[in-house]
Amino acid sequence: MSSRNRKWATWALIAVMAVAECELATRCFWKFMYGVPFFKNEQVMCLYYPEAKLMLQKKIQQDPKALQVLVLGASVMTAQYGNIPRLLGSAITRGSGRPVQMYNISRSSLSSRDSLIKYKNLGDYRFDLVIFYHGINDTRANNVPEADFRDDYSHYGWYDAVNALDRHPEMKWISLPFMLEYLRISISAKLGLKKYMPSEWPDENWVRREGPVQTEGAFLKNLEEILMIAKRRGEKVFLMTFCHYKAAGYSREAFERGELDYAAIKRPQPFPIELWGDANFIPKALDVSNQVIRRLAAKHQALFLDMERVIPKKGDYFIDFCHFSSKGVVAFKDVAAIYLLKNWSALKS
Secondary structure, eight states: HHHHHHHHHHHHHHHHHHHHHHHHHHHHHHHHHHHHTTTTTGGGGHHOHHHHHHHHOOOOOOOTEEEEEEESGGGGGGGGOOHHHHHHHHHHHHHSOEEEEEEOOOOOOOOHHHHHHHHHHTTTTTSSEEEOOOOOHHHHGGOSSSOOOOOTTTBBHHHHHHHHHHGGGGGOOOOOOHHEEEEEEEEHHHHHHSOOOOOOOOTTTTTOOSSSSTTTTHHHHHHHHHHHHHHHHHEEEEEEOOOOOOOTTOOOHHHHHOOSSOOSSSOOOOOGGGGSSSSTHHHHHHHHHHHHHHHHHHHHOEEEEEGGGGGOGGGGGGSSSSOOOOHHHHHHHHHHHHHHHHOOOGGTT
């Protein structure tokens, strides 16, 4: 070997050793800081989506005798706000005699983008039905200047991180590429090099009060990708429009004083519309998302229930703009169960 080749070989060996040391350091970071198994760094996703942890870790066994139902949603679908999926599963079993194994990976504050990422990573499972119920949290992403809006919602720090993770399926084998992006995002946020949309209440200076609904295209893209994945996997999707009710005379002050006709309740916590944005703009944005759901349901021949037009817009059905009272929970469950018992072909086989 010539001296020149030996020099290149030496530098190549040094580079490989440096990468290996960085990879080792990365795995140690996730292991000792967050408990991620040393040889399973793809489970970093479980840190972001603990509600789907057991599924992402492939620790849940599917019952071949039961109908397999996956629920993709946010707070309205959680146990905290009435546990609609559990009630719906029980109603289907009573009405059809078929056992239902329900996988509810919904969580408060999440959007259609989160459900897309989770669903993409559940390819080792097969479902007879995928229930999609989103809308309100996507509208919140409008609260950013137009120049800063991103269709993948990466104007949120949260989505900048989970999108980076989604871009790195090689995490099974090497975790360093994602770690470099993770460091970029973390350092940018800490040093103020990039201003992200707040993760809780919107920035008052950024609240969108008029103009086009920026999230329309993003919501459409997220939902359509879910529908396309389901088609490739041979899974049926059940879409519902998102229910909402803005009480007459609404203002944040009147809401917080309990002067509106929403069902009175302290737990679970009801929220004013301003958590998502301007009280006049958010209903408009949600109506746009519902129109997207209607269009895509027809285009992809999904099971579809226009729930927003079915549930009465009355205060005794809601505790706030989008969360149901106990009466609303029962009404939602009953309407969905009746529809599925009549229209879901799997119940007729």
